[in-house]
Structure formats: C-alpha cells, structure tokens
C-alpha cells in the first residue's frame with residue numbers, strides 16, 4: 419500500500435492568472451495509476467481555498483483520496499465550528515501555512531482554537547516548516563508541549579534551513595511526524611538515522627514536484643523493508659486511523 423501524504427489539489431481559484439497551477443481529480447488519479455500510488459492525501463492550494471470542494475472530491479473517490487482542509491486563521495471567525503463542520507464532512511486533517519498568512523505557529527491567541535479543535539476531532543495538523551521565521555521546528559515543539567494530545571506533521575521537515583533542528587525536535591517529541599516531501603535525500607537519510615519510520619511519511623508536493631522524482635528519492639534512500647512499508651503508507655494511515 420503506497421500513500422502519497424502530500425498532494426496539492428483543486429481548480430485554480432481567484433485572480434491568479436500568473437500562477438496557472440491546478441490539479442484535478444482526473445489528472446491526479448491518472449498520475450497515481452501511472453506511479454502505482456494507492457491513495458493520496460489532498461491539500462488545497464493555499465490561495466482561495468475551498469474546503470467543501472475538498473471534502474466533496476474525497477467523497478467521490480473514497481478509496482483513493484483523503485481530504486485535508488486549509489485554515490487561514492484570519493479568514494475563519496468561528497474556527498472551532500468550522501473545523502467541526504469539516505470533520506463532519508469527512509475531512510481528516512488541517513493544513514497551516516503560516517509564512518504566507520501572517521502568523522507564527524506558536525501563536526496561541528490566533529491558533530489555540532484550531533489546535534484544540536484538531537485534538538477534539540482527532541485530526542492531525544500538517545504545518546509547512548523551515549523556510550521562514552513563522553514556521554520553525556522549535557515553534558512546533560512549543561505547540562506539542564502546550565497541546566499534548568495533538569499530532570503535528572512537519573511538512574518538508576524543516577526544509578534546507580532548519581533540517582537539523584527538525585530532526586532534533588522530532589527526536590524529543592513523539593507527537594511530531596516528519597513529512598520529507600520536497601526535502602533532500604540527505605535530509606531523509608538524517609531523519610532515518612534518528613527517527614523511527616513509524617514517524618516518517620512520504621509525500622510528493624505534486625503538482626509542484628513530480629511524483630516520480632519523489633518516489634525515486636525515497637526508493638534510493640530507504641533499503642529496509644519495514645521502514646519502507648511504514649514510510650510509504652502505513653505511518654500516515656495509522657495517524658489517520660484508517661485501515662492499512
């Protein structure tokens with residue numbers, strides 16, 4: 419079972435003619451079939467996101483697509499109500515991209531409701547990390563120490579800038595998961611040396627990164643069969659409480 423835990427999905431919304439990126443269900447399923455991917459976690463493009471559309475798309479392909487919702491906390495007045503509604507629609511997790519939206523990941527005043535609601539509904543929070551002061555691994559550590567039942571997935575595992583810090587933070591905090599999407603193969607090697615494969619996930623950041631390239635990176639670096647099974651699918655399914 420191979421699960422791609424990080425795919426951007428949806429139509430192009432909003433006034434962004436200069437950024438013509440979209441990824442439809444037809445395109446995604448075609449690529450998944452080509453690449454031997456069983457399921458994909460779909461995350462909205464962050465601009466003018468539509469979480470209901472995400473839920474609807476996952477419902478149309480229940481065996482293949484797993485929907486996450488995006489929350490820009492500035493755009494949701496009743497954050498807890500909105501997250502409950504998304505949970506009721508079948509959304510499995512919440513994505514935050516703080517550097518583009520003007521807040522820090524450890525800002526309780528802005529995100530407290532989001533983190534509490536995610537704990538309440540058993541949703542992991544997928545956070546962009548590493549390329550900005552608004553999304554550091556140390557901020558993630560503060561979050562998991564404040565919200566002790568939360569599961570925090572660090573997308574890109576600190577990217578280049580904070581890759582070492584991401585591994586150290588994950589080592590100290592069992593509720594942190596490393597998503598090595600779009601990270602270097604050396605980052606993946608470093609993570610494997612320090613963190614158990616039950617806390618590492620594969621993703622591709624499609625359509626920005628080519629799924630085939632990311633698959634190759636994981637296949638070149640991981641030689642242990644148990645680690646491969648976990649990282650390529652079992653870890654994310656366990657976190658989402660879905661059957662393997």
Ligand SMILES: [Zn+2]
Nearest residue numbers: 424426573623
């Ligand atoms: Zn991404």
